[in-house]
Amino acid sequence: MSFDLKSIQLFTRIAALGQIGAAGREFRLSPTSATQRIKALENVLGTRLLNRSTRSVSLTPDGEAFLRHATNIVASMDEAYSELSGEAEVSGTLRVTSSATFGRLYIMPHLRRFMDLHPKLELELNLSDTVLDMVEGGFDLALRIGVLRDSQLLAKKLAPCRRVLVASPCYLEKHLPISTPADLSVHECLVDGYKNSWRFRHPDGREENVRVSGRFKSNIGEAFSAAALDGFGVAALSLWHAHVALKQGALRVVLPEVELLPDWNIYAVQTSTGHTPARVRVFREFMEAELKLQQPIWEEALR
Known part of the structure; x- marks a missing residue:
């Protein structure tokens, strides 16, 4: 045999x-x-x-x-x-998928250095705001944000993904004050088309659901960010997405004392074959290191 x-x-x-x-x-x-x-x-x-x-x-x-x-x-x-x-260089083709906004902001700026570190590696990066099937798409790794569904995929948490409520100064000046989560029920809130409530955790651990609505709906964070900047209403954005506008004063945090639920994280997800190829491992470790460097920069927007 x-x-x-x-x-x-x-x-x-x-x-x-x-x-x-x-x-x-x-x-x-x-x-x-x-x-x-x-x-x-x-x-x-x-x-x-x-x-x-x-x-x-x-x-x-x-x-x-x-x-x-x-x-x-x-x-x-x-x-x-x-x-x-004595072969130390990773080779082969690595196929990665990520959300379009996250990929544009936090993968593309670092790819030149990653590719220079691994000159024998080929990379195919698919950026899409649709969660693509890894098996059907033939992907080695996916960077996913939020709460993972139960699946047969293997996931490694790379970083927390804190979310905040934000609105433009012009919107806040023209509308009623927002002092408690309940106040949001009379405000323009930028929500996913199929969601009609936001859940919060108060400093004392108490949780609260608030029904929200608004005239503008979308399915991607890029649209919410643009709409919030234009004064459409209150949006729930990941801190990695909003921190530049917050530091510039183009957006302000609403209800900073409460936390949005559920807790979100950034994950590296791969198929559960029982073996992690070197090309997948080096990219996952590279992104984990880059995100650790970015987190303090995101948090500075809240200080």
Whole structure:
């Protein structure tokens, strides 16, 4: 019995992406060639590893059992190669997705330095305000903000994502004072189209829900920020998004003594293959370090 390492590597990527074609492209294989390699691996093992359909594949019970061994094999071979060859540079193609605003402000400005650190690495960055399916999109890593839904994905918290209520000085001067969360019920509030309440935590730990409404609705923070700056009303923005306007005085914090719930965080999310490729690990660690440097800058806007 003999095993082809490339076929084992291919199998782990198919398991992660859920698609033979997408995994094959990473190895510069056509869908037909990738399928033939998996069939050859199944013949050696004497069992079927994948359930195939016209659009996707899934693991059989034997495939799930073999995946645990395959990920260990791939990880061990990667480590052995790096140690014996002295190879310190990360290579391959890294596919990352993030929200458009966060990516523009906090990924793009640092990419030149990251790419210089890893000259053999290719990076594909997809910026979208739609939460994309990682498996269907073939992504290695996603940077996501908010509260994560239960899933089979692995998540690492990179930084907290404090949110604040903000409004422009002109809006606040023309409308009734906002002294308590309940006062928001008579104000123009910039909300997601499907949400009609904000939840707060008071300094004593008490929580409060307030029904809010407004004439302007959107689904992305960029629109809320622009609308708040133009005096449309009160918006709930992440501090990383609002801190420049706050420091410049273009926006003011509303109700600074209460916290918006639920608590949000910034996460690096990856598929749960049991092994983190070096290209994913170095980018995740790079972004975590950059966000730690940014947090004090964000918080300065509240001082």
